[in-house]
Amino acid sequence: MPDTSKPPIIAGPADATSRRDPIHDLITRLDRDAAALVTKEPDLSRTIRRLAEVAGTRADRIEDASFRTRVAYALQDMEKLGGPITAVPRGLREEMDRLAVTAPGLQDQRLQAMMKATPTIDDAHLVQDIRALATNVGAGRTPENGPPVRDIVDALENRVRLSSAATAPSPSAADRRSTAPDSSPGKAAAAGIDQVQATRSPGNQTREAQPDWARQTQPSQFQEPIGPTQPQATVTARGAGVVSLALAALARHAQRENPNWDRQPTSVVDRSARHENAFQQRRDEATIQGAEKSQRAALEAVQTFAHGPVSNILTKIQDAAKAEPGGMQAVLAEMREGGRFASLRSQFNADLVAERGAAAAWDRMASSLQQYGADRSAVAAVGARQNTAAALDARFEKLDAEIARATSVIPSKHDGKSVIDDLSDKFREVLDRAMNAVRSAFTPSTERDARASASLSPTL
Numbered sequence: 001m002p003d004t005s006k007p008p009i010i011a012g013p014a015d016a017t018s019r020r021d022p023i024h025d026l027i028t029r030l031d032r033d034a035a036a037l038v039t040k041e042p043d044l045s046r047t048i049r050r051l052a053e054v055a056g057t058r059a060d061r062i063e064d065a066s067f068r069t070r071v072a073y074a075l076q077d078m079e080k081l082g083g084p085i086t087a088v089p090r091g092l093r094e095e096m097d098r099l100a101v102t103a104p105g106l107q108d109q110r111l112q113a114m115m116k117a118t119p120t121i122d123d124a125h126l127v128q129d130i131r132a133l134a135t136n137v138g139a140g141r142t143p144e145n146g147p148p149v150r151d152i153v154d155a156l157e158n159r160v161r162l163s164s165a166a167t168a169p170s171p172s173a174a175d176r177r178s179t180a181p182d183s184s185p186g187k188a189a190a191a192g193i194d195q196v197q198a199t200r201s202p203g204n205q206t207r208e209a210q211p212d213w214a215r216q217t218q219p220s221q222f223q224e225p226i227g228p229t230q231p232q233a234t235v236t237a238r239g240a241g242v243v244s245l246a247l248a249a250l251a252r253h254a255q256r257e258n259p260n261w262d263r264q265p266t267s268v269v270d271r272s273a274r275h276e277n278a279f280q281q282r283r284d285e286a287t288i289q290g291a292e293k294s295q296r297a298a299l300e301a302v303q304t305f306a307h308g309p310v311s312n313i314l315t316k317i318q319d320a321a322k323a324e325p326g327g328m329q330a331v332l333a334e335m336r337e338g339g340r341f342a343s344l345r346s347q348f349n350a351d352l353v354a355e356r357g358a359a360a361a362w363d364r365m366a367s368s369l370q371q372y373g374a375d376r377s378a379v380a381a382v383g384a385r386q387n388t389a390a391a392l393d394a395r396f397e398k399l400d401a402e403i404a405r406a407t408s409v410i411p412s413k414h415d416g417k418s419v420i421d422d423l424s425d426k427f428r429e430v431l432d433r434a435m436n437a438v439r440s441a442f443t444p445s446t447e448r449d450a451r452a453s454a455s456l457s458p459t460l
Contacts, residue, residue: 021062022092023071027055029085030071030078041081048074065104072099073131076119083286086378087371103131105138110153114160120275123163130156164275284382288392291375294368295399301361301368302406302419309355313348318409320344328409328418336415348411365419369407373427380430393434400434407431 031052034045051071054061061067075096079085088096101116111134118127133152136142142149306314320341321328335345352358379396383389407420414421420428 022089069099072096076100103134103138106134120279287378291379294372294375298368298372301365305361305365308361309358310351333416397434401438404431404435
């Protein structure tokens with residue numbers, strides 16, 4: 001019998017592209033942006049460069065949880081510097097947000113709470129120390145010599161508390177007098193901790209010492225080896241760490257002796273939630289400002305195309321619309337093979353190919369509209385979360401209406417359609433709504449003027 005089995009299907013380039021992990025595109029974007037930070041943020045730039053090298057040469061590492069977590073850390077750090085990166089697929093964005101506030105295998109609740117606070121902490125050194133400790137603890141690497149993990153966590157929690165307090169308004173003189181510490185041993189020890197840690201706070205530009213075991217992580221392809229430290233700097237950092245840990249132990253002893261002495265009234269989790277709200281507001285405003293920028297770029301690209309090399313044929317199309325009872329919509333619908341305005345379609349297609357710069361102007365217009373559509377969707381999500389959708393629509397309304405009018409009179413590359421028909425349904429609805437709102441804002445006054453003119457006309 002003849003073999004009727006079908007030959008195996010070989011995946012083509014399109015299939016391979018569809019299976020490409022979107023984290024590749026994210027790393028490429030981060031690597032491109034980090035190139036401008038070599039001078040300002042050399043450590044972050046170098047970290048992202050190494051991630052890009054691993055992604056390009058070791059495809060098997062892409063699925064590694066540790067690697068993806070490092071990408072999430074880099075994304076969080078980049079967005080703190082330059083605002084949110086909107087062109088991240090939703091699924092990948094959710095994964096990156098989740099990984100950025102944890103570490104593989106981490107179970108310690110106090111470290112988990114501090115990791116969740118990292119998006120709101122502006123001190124980059126403190127964030128790095130929290131991540132390093134969380135990574136080592138999650139991997140089961142504990143110190144053989146030196147202070148126990150509990151004492152190191154205590155010190156980090158104090159630094160988080162000081163970092164949060166640094167952003168709060170300074171108390172008045174009366175407040176300082178009313179909250180001045182008394183001479184009890186527990187409060188004296190706590191005041192000593194604050195004084196020592198304040199000398200190492202971000203304002204004094206000194207970094208908390210990190211024990212050798214926390215720095216000596218397992219080497220990997222994307223982790224830069226840590227070179228030897230200058231002897232004098234090492235002694236200074238170790239000295240400060242020993243004093244801090246000694247004072248912390250004294251404070252704990254005082255607490256056991258007198259458990260009623262005043263402590264920080266709120267936990268790290270509570271402060272994290274409060275500061276996370278403030279950080280989210282800053283991210284939302286950055287998203288809105290980025291959308292306003294891409295809105296202006298999209299309108300400029302549309303206007304540049306309309307007044308560019310194909311302006312002659314666009315003028316002919318508009319003249320035909322003036323003489324057509326159905327207007328521009330009827331003309332565009334008939335710009336197809338066999339339609340009444342098929343000749344306009346043929347000339348438009350020819351000008352796109354023959355006129356110098358026309359194709360490039362079209363591509364710029366299409367990409368700008370696509371980018372603004374994505375950014376506008378992000379703004380809609382902000383409005384839904386903040387319950388400010390109406391106010392945000394009004395903020396974008398005027399230029400949205402101009403984009404809608406401009407794209408509705410430019411033919412699409414598809415017969416019988418305009419450029420606005422090529423946009424996504426949600427984006428097209430936003431533009432249509434803006435154009436209708438602007439149109440209705442002028443209609444009442446026009447009708448009132450017409451009625452007033454009629455009432456003042458002389459009677460024959």
